Amino acid sequence: MWKKLLCLALGLALGISFLDDFDPDVLKGKKVVITGASTGIGEQIAYQFAKFGADVFITSRRDNVLQQVTDKCRSIGHPDGKYLHLAADMSNMSSTEEVIKEASARLGGIDILVLNHILKINMATWEGSAANLTLLDKIFDVNFKSYIHLSSHALPHLQTSRGSIVVISSIAGKMGLPALSMYSATKFALNGFFGSLRQEFHTKGCGISITLCTIGMIGTENAMSQMSDYGVQDVWKWFPPAQPEEAALAIVKGGVQRFREVFFPYFQTKPVALLRDWIPGILDAFNAFIYSN
Ligand SMILES: NC(=O)c1ccc[n+]([C@@H]2O[C@H](COP(=O)([O-])OP(=O)(O)OC[C@H]3O[C@@H](n4cnc5c(N)ncnc54)[C@H](OP(=O)(O)O)[C@@H]3O)[C@@H](O)[C@H]2O)c1
Ligand SMILES: *[C@@H]1O[C@H](CO)[C@@H](O)[C@H](O)[C@H]1NC(C)=O
Ligand SMILES: *[C@@H]1O[C@H](CO)[C@@H](O)[C@H](O)[C@H]1NC(C)=O
Secondary structure (H helix, E strand, O other), X not given: OHHHHHHHHHHHHHHHXXXXXXXXXXXXXXXXXXXXXXXXXXXXXXXXXXXXXXXXXXXXXXXXXXXHHHHHHHHHOOOOOOEEEXXXXXXXXXXXXXXXXXXXXXXXXXXXXXXXXXXXXXXXXXXXXXXXXXXXHHHHHHHHHHHHHHHHHHHHHHHHHOOEEEEEEEHHHOOOOOOXXXXXXXXXXXXXXXXXXXXXXXXXXXXXXXXEEEEOOEOOHHHHHHHHHHOOOOHHHHOOOEOHHHHHHHHHHHHHOOOOEEEEOHHHHHHHHHHOOOOHHHHHHHHHHHHHO
């Protein structure tokens, strides 16, 4: 019985791995815009696109760090590839327009828009204080509203190219997680907005794909330090963090193949997304257990 189940599971896993018909050649000369690309997963997404021959335009607030990332893109990309950057603060909605204007002008259009940046905040419980409420506006501006502004300004370009929007969300966008209430809320909001938009695009037949990425524990510097500052690094025993470059590759592949959703790491995120409505109490108890250890 167990042997049969094991064979079935292995067969399925093997089958799924063969389903990957990602063709890196389609990325040659594609015009890609990536936000939050100075560090972490966004930085690695830039390297993946450069490696596959795409032209890359990256943005975040720190000009000098972006410069280093574009230099590295140039060293791994094509000699005649374009590797450009612009420093901009995504809490300022006028800057979102500036980013898209500049990117589309310098790349000569936009094929893929990868929305990835987030406001850096500490993990903390919600106390309902004035400080908490002030932060609420800021985090919704950076993590949510700017995503909508960026996509809206990019829409004409994406319509022309019949391109793609790739939204980096989180397992916290499928289930509320302790000490991440506001972050979680912004990710739920992204799933709601871009889920609606995908259906509208489909109905209109405008040819723009939307890929929502549900990301689990990834070992970026910021994520790691936030968790250890809050004292929940024991979670890593249950969910060992995956490498940012692996996450980036999964995101790039899913976006290029115009998948509705990407789950990465798959077996850490997909089961939670499926089980949250079936056994919410058990998931809550599990969270309470790992967050209190
Ligand atoms: N790491 C994980 O475990 C994990 C898990 C689930 C989901 N995710 C998602 O994956 C994505 C990337 O996460 P990460 O861990 O790689 O993050 P990260 O290393 O902290 O990178 C965040 C990026 O956003 C930029 N940024 C911050 N504030 C900004 C602002 N006001 N305006 C413009 N850019 C700003 C930062 O650059 P500057 O400082 O130069 O502005 C940086 O490039 C996020 O959407 C996150 O929610 C990550
Ligand atoms: C927002 O950005 C615009 C243009 O990018 C700039 O003119 C304006 O001063 C910025 N606002 C703030 C509050 O920084
Ligand atoms: C809420 O505010 C309190 C104090 O005002 C602070 O200790 C806590 O870290 C804040 N929580 C969040 C989620 O910002």
